[in-house]
Amino acid sequence: MSFTNWSLSNKESINFVGFENYLYILSGDTISSIRFIKSIKNLAIYVPVTVTVGISISLGLALIVSHIQQRLYKIFRGIYFIPTVLPLFLVTGIWQWFMAPETGLVASNLAKIGIGRDVIWTQEPGYAIAMVVLIDVWNSVGFNFIIFSTGILSVSPEIFEAAEIDGASALQKMIYITIPLIEPTIFFVTAYSFISALQVYDIPWILTATADINAAGGQGQVMLFPVMEMVRNIYSGGKSALGRAAAEGVILMFIISLVTFIQFISRRKTV
Amino acid sequence: MQVKNNFERFVLITLALAWAIICLFPIWMVISVTFSTDTSNITQTFFPNSLMNGIVKIKFALNTVNIWKATIDTFLYTFIAIIGMLVTSSLAAYEFAFYNFPFKKILFSTVMISMMLPIILYVIPLYRFVYEIGLTDTYFGIALPIMISPFSVFLLKQFSEDFPKDLLEAAKIDGANHFQIYFHIVLPLMRNGLITATVLLFLKSWGAYLWPSLASGQKISPISVTIANLLNPNFYVDTRVKIASMLLSMLPPLAIYLIFQRYVIRGISMSGIKG
Numbered sequence: 001m002s003f004t005n006w007s008l009s010n011k012e013s014i015n016f017v018g019f020e021n022y023l024y025i026l027s028g029d030t031i032s033s034i035r036f037i038k039s040i041k042n043l044a045i046y047v048p049v050t051v052t053v054g055i056s057i058s059l060g061l062a063l064i065v066s067h068i069q070q071r072l073y074k075i076f077r078g079i080y081f082i083p084t085v086l087p088l089f090l091v092t093g094i095w096q097w098f099m100a101p102e103t104g105l106v107a108s109n110l111a112k113i114g115i116g117r118d119v120i121w122t123q124e125p126g127y128a129i130a131m132v133v134l135i136d137v138w139n140s141v142g143f144n145f146i147i148f149s150t151g152i153l154s155v156s157p158e159i160f161e162a163a164e165i166d167g168a169s170a171l172q173k174m175i176y177i178t179i180p181l182i183e184p185t186i187f188f189v190t191a192y193s194f195i196s197a198l199q200v201y202d203i204p205w206i207l208t209a210t211a212d213i214n215a216a217g218g219q220g221q222v223m224l225f226p227v228m229e230m231v232r233n234i235y236s237g238g239k240s241a242l243g244r245a246a247a248e249g250v251i252l253m254f255i256i257s258l259v260t261f262i263q264f265i266s267r268r269k270t271v
Numbered sequence: 272m273q274v275k276n277n278f279e280r281f282v283l284i285t286l287a288l289a290w291a292i293i294c295l296f297p298i299w300m301v302i303s304v305t306f307s308t309d310t311s312n313i314t315q316t317f318f319p320n321s322l323m324n325g326i327v328k329i330k331f332a333l334n335t336v337n338i339w340k341a342t343i344d345t346f347l348y349t350f351i352a353i354i355g356m357l358v359t360s361s362l363a364a365y366e367f368a369f370y371n372f373p374f375k376k377i378l379f380s381t382v383m384i385s386m387m388l389p390i391i392l393y394v395i396p397l398y399r400f401v402y403e404i405g406l407t408d409t410y411f412g413i414a415l416p417i418m419i420s421p422f423s424v425f426l427l428k429q430f431s432e433d434f435p436k437d438l439l440e441a442a443k444i445d446g447a448n449h450f451q452i453y454f455h456i457v458l459p460l461m462r463n464g465l466i467t468a469t470v471l472l473f474l475k476s477w478g479a480y481l482w483p484s485l486a487s488g489q490k491i492s493p494i495s496v497t498i499a500n501l502l503n504p505n506f507y508v509d510t511r512v513k514i515a516s517m518l519l520s521m522l523p524p525l526a527i528y529l530i531f532q533r534y535v536i537r538g539i540s541m542s543g544i545k546g
Contacts, residue, residue: 064283079291085528087478089495093517094297105314150540170279202480206499246395
């Protein structure tokens with residue numbers, strides 16, 4: 001499909017055009033292709049940051065909560081999952097309001113302590129991606145937390161008892177026992193987080209949506225990601241639009257497979 | 272593996288509590304701002320102060336912003352998706368769990384891979400397909416990709432693996448056929464799995480945005496698209512109406528989660544076991 005000139009307006013004649021769509025979107029000298037390359041650059045910043053932050057917070061919480069009473073653990077688990085239950089469009093809506101420059105609770109307080117003073121978070125380079133990270137992390141920690149804590153609870157308690165007799169502190173137990181033993185779980189969550197982060201769409205799309213479809217991604221495309229660019233192509237309905245969108249999809253797929261493949265390879269080396 | 276040292280325990284509980292507050296505070300703010308007077312500063316309304324104004328805003332959101340219609344529409348396509356998922360996934364899980372057939376391993380890994388590489392890969396061909404058979408802007412068209420849920424197949428198969436195989440053998444000896452076993456033995460045993468899969472699919476369908484926004488048009492307004500349009504700066508609405516609409520749209524998933532919390536958490540933790 002990515003090798004044809006499909007579009008919605010042109011239903012009858014679908015022609016094979018070879019690598020034309022790929023050349024077009026990767027050439028870097030048309031507006032569409034500059035946008036696509038920019039979206040890949042944004043993705044390269046966003047994905048590592050959001051995965052690292054998200055996993056550190058959820059693993060940290062899972063380690064903390066599994067070391068306190070069972071009753072409290074259940075209550076916390078119930079609470080932590082609430083942001084994950086909320087639909088993403090809603091989470092985005094709530095944070096859009098919190099991060100609004102004047103009327104936003106969080107942004108106005110951050111400005112008071114000097115972070116992002118006089119900044120419109122959705123429009124400023126850097127801040128825009130930070131905002132998407134913030135929303136994504138708030139939403140996804142609950143899910144990762146549950147998987148991590150299930151992994152931790154399946155570790156046999158005897159090992160911890162033995163460590164305790166040897167005089168290990170809580171922190172030592174976490175670093176030297178829990179983390180190595182739940183390595184498969186950590187690997188699974190990491191792989192899964194990468195795959196879903198690479199497809200980021202809802203949050204930035206809603207944050208930057210206006211009446212004009214070409215405004216997706218905000219001014220200067222500070223918040224543009226590949227899936228958004230694909231959707232923009234579908235809506236814009238220009239010549240070969242679907243073919244181009246499909247070509248972008250194939251490139252993104254290739255990136256996703258590559259990242260996953262690298263993770264599997266590097267795991268085999270370390271374990 | 273509880274921590275015995277009191278100081279360590281205090282630190283751990285404080286940290287855990289901090290994240291709990293981060294989780295709950297935004298939701299609390301949504302409630303308290305909805306139920307506040309128009310003159311109160313929305314960055315400082317930490318407690319609700321006007322029940323009446325909240326009701327006015329909620330009524331406005333339901334009728335004028337069309338949250339009411341969006342909720343019904345979303346329930347309808349979610350319902351179709353759930354029925355479709357229950358039929359296809361339970362049958363698939365039944366086959367994968369209890370029967371051997373050629374290419375079983377390859378087929379099951381295909382299902383698993385399609386779980387890992389979701390909508391982005393097939394959204395364009397799918398859109399083209401749904402468009403061509405004239406299902407855009409219908410409930411069924413929106414429900415179609417949601418009901419095909421490899422995750423549910425995986426979940427139900429995991430549940431099925433604990434079933435006593437002897438029961439199936441016994442039924443076979445008594446002369447039950449393939450579908451009789453499915454209806455009378457496997458489905459009742461799958462009950463918990465079916466509830467879990469239903470609840471998780473409900474949450475997924477309620478939050479789906481990319482596909483519903485492509486496939487819906489004039490007739491159907493998915494809740495996600497309605498709220499997203501409301502957030503669009505070109506579309507002016509009173510801030511409190513916006514927030515009231517968000518409050519309304521978070522109620523169904525929150526209610527479902529609170530009722531079926533046990534199932535949701537078990538389903539999620541199961542997905543991590545095998546990886």
